[in-house]
Amino acid sequence: MxxxxxxxxxxxxxxxATPREQVESAAVTVADLVAELRARSPRHAAAFADLAAVRVxxxxxxxxxxxxxxxxxxxxxxxxxxxG
Incomplete structure (x- = not known):
């Protein structure tokens, strides 16, 4: 971890509803981490619903x-x- x-x-x-958080994860890739974050709360799931609109x-x-x-x-x- x-x-x-x-x-x-x-x-x-x-x-x-937060600017930052600390997360412990066994994720191997950013996509793995995003999958874990989506499962944290409905707010996280909504934020990561459209990954085409997210940069990292x-x-x-x-x-x-x-x-x-x-x-x-x-x-x-x-x-x-x-x-611009």
Whole structure:
């Protein structure tokens, strides 16, 4: 089991009702972690209902949902960024 600092931004933070939480997980990939988070509460399930609208950064580097968590400590979830 590893401990992760999970950060939520924008509408994800609003749906989950917290900006951050610490989670212990045996997840191997970001997708595994998201599956565990969805099961935590209805708020988490709603936030992660449409993964096409969610981006993720592992230790401040953008990664895909299939990225391995090994060695990571901070995972941030946020909506896609727009230019302007």
């Amino acid at each position: 590893a401990r992760y600092d999970i950060l939520y931004f924008a509408w994800l933070r609003e749906r989950i 950064a592992l230790d401040q580097d953008l990664v895909g949902m299939d990225a391995p968590l090994a060695g990571g400590r901070e995972i941030a979830f946020f909506p896609p960024m727009t230019g």
